[in-house]
Amino acid sequence: MAGTAAHLSNVWATATNLEIERGVGCRVIDANGHEYLDFTAGLGAASTGHAHPKVTAAIAEQAGRIIHSQINVYRHDKLEPLANKLAEITPEGIDTFYFGSTSDEIVEASVKLAKHATGRRNVIAFDGAFHGRTHYALAMSSSRAIDRAGYGPLPGSVFIAPFPDPHSSDQEREVSRALRGLDRVLSTQVASEQVAAFVIEPVIGERGYIPTPKGFMEGLAHRCEEHGILLIADETQSGFGRTGKMFAIEALGVQPDIICMAKGISSGFPFAAIGTRRALDEQWVTGSHSGSSNGNPIACAAALATIEVLQEPGFIDNVKERGDQLIDALREMQQLDQALLHVRGRGLMVATEFDSPERAQAVVDHCFQEHNVILMIAGTFRRTIRWSPPLIVTQAEVDEAVSAFSSAIRATG
Numbered sequence: 001m002a003g004t005a006a007h008l009s010n011v012w013a014t015a016t017n018l019e020i021e022r023g024v025g026c027r028v029i030d031a032n033g034h035e036y037l038d039f040t041a042g043l044g045a046a047s048t049g050h051a052h053p054k055v056t057a058a059i060a061e062q063a064g065r066i067i068h069s070q071i072n073v074y075r076h077d078k079l080e081p082l083a084n085k086l087a088e089i090t091p092e093g094i095d096t097f098y099f100g101s102t103s104d105e106i107v108e109a110s111v112k113l114a115k116h117a118t119g120r121r122n123v124i125a126f127d128g129a130f131h132g133r134t135h136y137a138l139a140m141s142s143s144r145a146i147d148r149a150g151y152g153p154l155p156g157s158v159f160i161a162p163f164p165d166p167h168s169s170d171q172e173r174e175v176s177r178a179l180r181g182l183d184r185v186l187s188t189q190v191a192s193e194q195v196a197a198f199v200i201e202p203v204i205g206e207r208g209y210i211p212t213p214k215g216f217m218e219g220l221a222h223r224c225e226e227h228g229i230l231l232i233a234d235e236t237q238s239g240f241g242r243t244g245k246m247f248a249i250e251a252l253g254v255q256p257d258i259i260c261m262a263k264g265i266s267s268g269f270p271f272a273a274i275g276t277r278r279a280l281d282e283q284w285v286t287g288s289h290s291g292s293s294n295g296n297p298i299a300c301a302a303a304l305a306t307i308e309v310l311q312e313p314g315f316i317d318n319v320k321e322r323g324d325q326l327i328d329a330l331r332e333m334q335q336l337d338q339a340l341l342h343v344r345g346r347g348l349m350v351a352t353e354f355d356s357p358e359r360a361q362a363v364v365d366h367c368f369q370e371h372n373v374i375l376m377i378a379g380t381f382r383r384t385i386r387w388s389p390p391l392i393v394t395q396a397e398v399d400e401a402v403s404a405f406s407s408a409i410r411a412t413g
């Protein structure tokens, strides 16, 4: 358990009181040797599991050569190979990459790129999205009021348009309703020729793992084409195999102009990237954006090793199979308890939504206290449990977590 934290900020909310000494695969281990099954992957970032030997070795090797090599000053030998690898695996047309450190930083940078590339100043984000906690990223986020409270005024030039209600029984009608709402924003709040980009998560994360409907994404792409608006896909949580595809947008039948990548790209090592088309990047004025840690060599080594692991035969298949196993088992649990309202997800980005935040929290607490299984709450109303284990999770580990959940449902009902 964590000791006193007299000198640490109190600003972080905490899901557990664990003090971890190390991690192996899907487990984290405390100083007393107690093991916990981590179904959070540290906010979805530890894609290859904790301390994957190939990623750890790549980091150690790189750290032994050079830790910091600032990209404006000189370049190192991992930059080109990583950009080439990303060009291979990102959606068609994406061929040019910018490297930063965190998701919110990269989401903000993607908007700066879109502003230079279009000469326009405004962006539209969608109701319930989460794009980060820095001021502009926060202005684009509306998953929870607490994230914004006390931080205003937030930057202007961000407009929030409706997102289809996932609980509507008529999804087609719901998609049309949300698109009509977007059109209304374009006719009443900001003219389409002044909008640089739509920013959207292919699976809405923090609002509670809600897959963006294909028809909605197609509607956005259609409006992008019609009005010269860029489509920015924030894949910082959904990318790198998390949904059973390398990128979640692959299942949605549209091509982004800019893609934001982080978290799973480097197994959680602080690294993030933007991918775009060369022609758009050429409009991003040289010298107008950068950062001291941009293209950090250890982060690039971690990303290269991570992608190599993700591309190993059977790796992504495991995500699909384990995701199906998890969703099927959780849907069976719905027979046990009517309070478990919804089970949804893509690959290993799965949500179980209860009828109250108290019940969801009681289930999470029981899993942790009685079964050493770590789960986390998500969602606007805090009644959703998110399941985002490392992508290397095994059939037995999924069974173990589901069995803890089943016991929690019985104990807390």
Ligand SMILES: Cc1ncc(COP(=O)(O)O)c(C=O)c1O
Pocket: 043, 102, 103, 104, 105, 107, 130, 131, 132, 133, 201, 205, 206, 234, 235, 236, 237, 262
């Ligand atoms: C889609 C999305 N964008 C941005 C962020 C911000 O990420 P970070 O806190 O790593 O900067 C998150 C965090 O969960 C996210 O899910």
